[in-house]
Amino acid sequence: MGEIVPGPVFEEALRRSARAVESKLDALLPRDGGPEARLYEAMRYATLNGGKRFRPFLALESARLFDVRMDSALRVAAAIECMHSYSLVHDDLPAMDDDDLRRGLPSAHRKFDEATAILAGDALLTFAFEILAEEATHETPQIRADLVRRLAEAAGAQGMVGGQMIDLASQGTLLDMGAITRLQRLKTGALIVFACVSGGLLGRASPEALHALQAFAHDLGLAYQIADDLLDAEGDSAILGKTAGKDAKAGKATFVSILGLERARKQAAILSEQAIQHLDLFDQKADLLRQAARFVISRRN
Secondary structure (H helix, E strand, C coil), X not given: CCCCCCCXXXXXXXXXXXXHHHHHHHHXXXXXXXXXXXXXXXXXXXXXXXXXXXXXXXXXXXXXXXXXXXXXXXXXXXXHHHHHHHHHHHHCCCXXXXXXEECCEECHHHHCCHHHHHHHHHHHHHHHHHHHHCHHHCCCXXXXXXXXXXXXXXXXXXXXXXXXXXXXXXXCCCCCHHHHHHHHHHHHHHHHHHHHHHHHHHCCCCHHHHHHHHHHHXXXXXXXXXHXXXXXXXCCHHHHCCCCCHHHHHXXXXXXXXXXXXXXXXXXXXXXXXXXHCXXXXXHHHHHHHHHHXXXXXXXX
């Protein structure tokens, strides 16, 4: 099976993936354009501002399992990052999480203004579907349509947006473990699931392989969110690149608020191991995905 502890090889693979996705985004995103130039600038600011590009990494690695053409995988990875960046821009707005920092820089509504940030998020959201729908992403129309449909489901009312609504509505209320798990499966996990499954869709994977990737992603997404909750509770804003401690300040229910620090840490480790077991179907090509499951619970930002 190979080494599954994240180390220098994994970290370099993550950096290399991020550089490739950044280059693809730079090529795809609009640059200049008369009266709408400010919108393009805000789109590029929100998207080309660093970050681990972890979700695109998952898409690229899942595609590698099935020998998918690199440019095709990069286009899907870029679409995922556009979708993720849109969600961050909107999450940071005063009407949502009201955060002034993102990836160590002023959030989009602080750098520009609220109206421009909203429009930039809208444009990134729709641009993600434009990328997926273009023939360059895959030669088969049905596969492109399936990618578009699945991303719409992951991003919409039964995915990220639905999770964000539950998150906002639950502030100051007590949620049990089942409710917080459902919230985070929607808000955080849905896009992670799409990222992991997208490579299989591009590679015409078997139903068994797609199911294994989806199961891996479900556990990975929950482990990722528990780690996020731990970082918010214990992390340093300067290292995180965003404001720490805001969940407790807002009265949000989190895995940490329900389980406590130590039980949350143990649960994240259990989920990480479960995620790795779902990859038994695959050979050593999946080793970086196995390491990713360990990485999400050991990261510092």
